[in-house]
Amino acid sequence: MAIQDKITQIWVKTTGKKINPNDYEWLIGPIGNTDIIKDKFIFQLAKKENLEIQKNLPNSGLLEKIEHLGISDQDKYRLNDKVADFYENTSNYNFEVWSEWKGIFKLFGKLLSLIFSKRLQQLNLPLNSIDTAKGLQSDIIKLKDKQTKKTKWTIWYRIIKSTNDVIYSGIYTTCKNPNYEKPLLKVVFPLPNGNASVIMTKKVEKDGALLLCSDGKKFGDNGFYFTLTNEKGEYWARFVKSMHEWIRVYEDEENVLRADHNLNFYGMRFLNLHYKMTKKLVNKNL
Template sequence: MALQDKITQIWVKATGRRIDPNEFEWLIAPSGGTTIIGDRFIFDLAQKEDLELLKNLPNSGLLESVEQIGISKDELNPKVADFYENTSNYDFEIWSEWKGPFRPFGKLLSIIFSKRLQQLNLPLNSIDTAKGLKSEIIKLKDKRTKKTKWTIWYRIIKSTNDVIYSGIYTTCTHPKYDQPLLKVVFPLPNGNASVIMTETVEADGSLLLSSDGKKFGDNGFYFTLADGNGNYWARFVRPMHEWIRVYEDEEEVLRADHNLNFYGMRFLNLHYKMNKKS
């Protein structure tokens, strides 16, 4: 294991808290191995849990239904609902906008972690993503019931072949919230980073996802660490807030704006255009 990964794990243990996985079930999720993440954890997870792996089938969505997150289709723009339920039917264009003083941080993150692990390679400029993204929806299903247990959204920057996101999209039931929350899990060595998001349907049918909690136990960004012996630690990253708005613009084009803040300062905007495959 690389030194920087060991340091990160020590930080999680030292500044986070030890958790009971039964009490904090909403935080527990698959971990990565100790080296490259990429798509390796997907095959490892399928083998470990004896699941059938199905890749990029037509009409495969991040969610089986938007009702999984407590949203009625009658409230939501039909294009937004279709995107979440049939994500594999779409191609993507992406533009990135790092805010001035944070751009060196993005480069440092890439050098220390992202390139090596092939996880969270956030684009440093729009030239990197000019050729678009390669997007795959991967389903891990119970071999007997054929029910989906895990859905993975695997995205690669076409120009560099770097993995921008290798994330599990699922939901969790949280005792503090009335409806299920969207949970996005990014496996890391011996643990993961999880973003727990609340959902709001806006007046025009757009979907706003928010991870803007103020304390441990709120929606937000968490690092979770497991030692393989049933022991877990979690660290709530309070300064990290993000919002994703999925909407149809005035030209009837489906788009998403992903905004990330650190200590209240915007450090990265990601803009997506989603086009239905012909």
């Protein structure tokens, strides 16, 4: 294991808290390998849990149903149909992305890439829009029970085409945090011997946009968490209260589906990501 990974894990143990996984099921998720993340954990997870892998089937979404987010009937009526369709049929979309690092934080992005992202092939956040000019490869991968065919895990695997670097290899699911009445969106990014998780609340805005937030202030709130485990089945978790993010998915005035992803560190904006989503063309002659 790389020394930087060991240092991170020591930090999680010493500054976080030891948890009983049965008491914090909403935080527990798949873990990564010690050498490289990329898509390696997907095959290991499928083998471990005896699941079959299905990739980019038509109409495969990050969520099986938008209702799984705990959206009320009133909110579902107000939610833009295109936003709901995106989450339920993500594999039907192409993506363009633009990135904007703020000031000195671009140096932080370069360090993150050098120390962790390039080596692990996880969280290679684009340093500039030129990197993503050729677009993204977006794969929706479902791990399904071989008998019931029900989805156990949904992975959104995104690669920068120009560099072949993995931006996100993340598991999209929901969780029931006892501090919240409705389910929360949970995105798990496997890391060596653990993972990073973003737990997000949701709000349907007046214009039909969906706003997802990880802006909690203390352990147990929505937010950013590191979780670590060992061969004995012991777990530690660290809430990172300095990290907040917002994702707003909406239809613009030209009827184009877009998303704005904003990340803050100690209240300061350090990265803006903007996505444009368009439906894939279907060849009706096939």
